[in-house]
Amino acid sequence: MSATSPVTTAPTSQAAGTGASPGDLSVRGVLASEWTKLRSVRSTVWSLAALAVVTIGLGALVSAVTNNRWRTFSFADRLTFDPTSRSLRGVFLAQLAIGVLGILVITSEYGTGMIRSTLSAVPNRPLVLAAKAIVFGLVALVVSEAVTFVAFLVGQSLFTSPVPHATLGQPGVLRAVVGSGLYLAVLGLLALGIGSLIRHTAGAISTFVGLLLILPLLLQAFPTSVQTALGKYLPLTIIQAMIRVQPTPKAFAPWAGLALLGGYTLVVLLAAGVLFVKRDA
């Protein structure tokens, strides 16, 4: 191949010819780029497939087992039975899948050095982080909502008379299903923020799992009064309240809990943005 006459084949003006607003990076272009990145690596597909399988599968399993063991339930158990929350049990595992994906969105760029290509193309770092959060957040939301709906419908279909099943029209049911999907998407964004702060995949996943699962265990070592006072601030408590149709004791109301998680996420993402701008890539 002749290497000496190459680049002239593309006049400089040609690059300027497309949709980008002249003389500036277009937000749309950066969003499109993040979408290309997300869909062009296998880890995305794997994580989302894992999310779907564990959420739907575990929900179905719990529902089927519940259905079979109904005869052994006490009268009190039958009175408080919540078919919605049973079918949404898989959400607890889905937290890990969405968290890992959120983390990888940013740490995989540091791990591979891709971040340097990214920032060479878009030196505006807040724009990069925002575009990542928006694109990943939307994908996470769409997938999570689809998955929680399917998990709910599959789970309910496994309850056979005399076991009661829920319908979306009943009070609190739609909130539980929609809210669980929303919770997952927000949690994924929180994980993305943690990934951006820590920049290493393993470290970020450890931190995320620590905050999500280890913190509640540690809290158990404290007196009940402390547990009651602090427990409701944990993400795990927030999602426990969200998947239940009935009110959950020692927890914030479902939407209030979700707003709290949103608050955490916002703080973490803002901190991540500030550090992203300050640190060397």
Added chain:
Amino acid sequence: MIEARGLTKNYGATTAVDGLTFDVRPGMVTGFLGPNGSGKSTTMRMIMGLDHPSAGAVTVNGRRYGELPRPLCEVGGLLEAKAIHPGRSAFNHLWCLAQTNGIPRSRVNEVIELVGLRDVARRRAGTFSLGMGQRLGMAAALLGDPSVLLFDEPVNGLDPEGIRWVRNLLKGLAAEGRTVFVSSHLMSEMALTADHLIVIGRGRLIADLPVAEFIAQSSRQFVRVRSPEADRLAAALRNAGASVLSEPDGSLAVTGLPISSIGVEAGRSGVVLHELSPQAASLEEAFMELTHDSVEYRGDLLGDPALGDPAGSIPNGAR
């Protein structure tokens, strides 16, 4: 055009780049030369806005990198470490970069063609050989058809065919009027590729001069003389105005006297000669001499090369 003014970078207690001031001009290949750890990569990262200078500033076409409206269309960079996600295909890697700067898909295919990766464009970049990875990095640098190009050790690990390809590419880009800034720690490579040199050591500027000038300065001749009566001959030559150095192998390195006069002096003193041969310091040796005091990590191999009068074991330009 790249302009660095008092560019400085500290990492904790280490000063990686120390008050660098230089210009890199268009229309030629400028070699950026320095021993390992001298701050070349750090300087390149600062030019591209990836690392923040601790002091000073560097601009590209008169602007800081972060202020360039569409950076890929002004600056193309191939950095030291691979900046590629191994799970992404070559096409998608280039396409996600192109999208940010509003560069059309057709241009992505064009640069893929240009670097000869068409047949593997849909393959995951992680499966690429070193040379193919380097070509992909080149494609990314050329994506926006930029007027300024930075290459950090672009021939590292390439085979001779790949090295020649890169060399021709760099020269071609410069011939088109672009600014080409390429780092290396091999003087011999730069002698073949570059028109101008910026030499640094321990983060400081050591030299900023045309390659031709460097070569003229450094290819100082000396004459190697072997004789069983080396000491007597050395004295005679010194009397005749030469400067003479004894080498470890017993030979003499003589400068300041033409080779014929050395023969005459030997004959006049009745000294037997076993060897009388003209030598020239290689560019590599001249470079080592230049950066001698600023080498960060010196192995024992380098020892203490008295490079002013080297043993001449590396023939000029042969490496």
